[in-house]
Amino acid sequence: MKPVRSLARVMLSGIFVVSGVRNFQHPERLVPTAQPITDRVAPLISNVAPQLPTDTTTLVRANSAVQFAAGLLLATGRFSRPAALVLAGTLVPVTIAGHPFWKNDDPMARTNNQIHFLKNLGLFGGLLLAAADTEGKPxxxxxxxxxxxxxxxxxxxxxxxxxxxxxxxxxxxxxxxxxxx
The missing domain is CATH 1.10.287 (Helix Hairpins)
Structure with a gap:
């Protein structure tokens, strides 16, 4: 069963590694979409850790770096359970900000966002399974x-x-x- 688990982890983490690199290098394309979420999160970050930056570009880059690093950990099988939980956590704001199908008036845009929302929901489920997987060990x-x-x-x-x-x-x-x- 080990090869199947290894392959599944690599396949599941691939999107996070690739999009993590891409979004870290070019965060500006996501800034308008992420702005509503980061505007809500920024005051919380300022209260907890005032020294951390709260601008949207930096937060998009931070999320991308976390996705890249956790994706690599998941793919290599090192700390795969915590990495899967971290990836699931980063997926929540990305999905809510990036695919709010309930706000679309255009039927095509609504359908497209709904498909991506459901895809991310499926990824979230896969990450929860990966986080719960003990690889046959207690x-x-x-x-x-x-x-x-x-x-x-x-x-x-x-x-x-x-x-x-x-x-x-x-x-x-x-x-x-x-x-x-």
């Missing part, structure tokens, strides 16, 4: 639960052993007192 939740169960059993065993040894010691002491000596 996930953190299972491992934690298993470790807790193992620890409980160990403690229970230790308590039983201590009780048994205490009983044996008590019996030995009482037997030793009864013996003439």
């Amino acid at each position: 996930g953190l939740r299972w491992r934690a639960g298993h470790r807790i169960g193992h620890s409980r059993r160990s403690v229970t065993r230790a308590v039983r052993t201590a009780r048994r040894e205490a009983r044996i010691a008590a019996l030995s002491a009482s037997t030793a007192r009864r013996l003439p000596g």
Whole structure:
């Protein structure tokens, strides 16, 4: 199953790597589309980290750089689960800003944006699957639960052993007192 997972990750990440590079080099074509979203996000960024730039061009470039880097991580299988989550997070504002089909009056533009919106929704679903994929290994939740169960059993065993040894010691002491000596 490993080759299928590897190929699927590369195929899923391809669009993010390519568009990340393209949008980083030429952010100006996306600035008018991204402006409504960045205008809402900029005050939040200023409140959390006032030293960070909040202009639309920089935010488009930052999103593109994140998509490129996370796309490469996903493609190579390094930190693929966190990378998939990061990509899913970057896809939300891109989809809302880039394909608002509900705002289009022209039927052709509406259909085109709706198709791209649904495509991004499909990519989002694929990224969620990639983020949940443990590659056949137990996930953190299972491992934690298993470790807790193992620890409980160990403690229970230790308590039983201590009780048994205490009983044996008590019996030995009482037997030793009864013996003439």
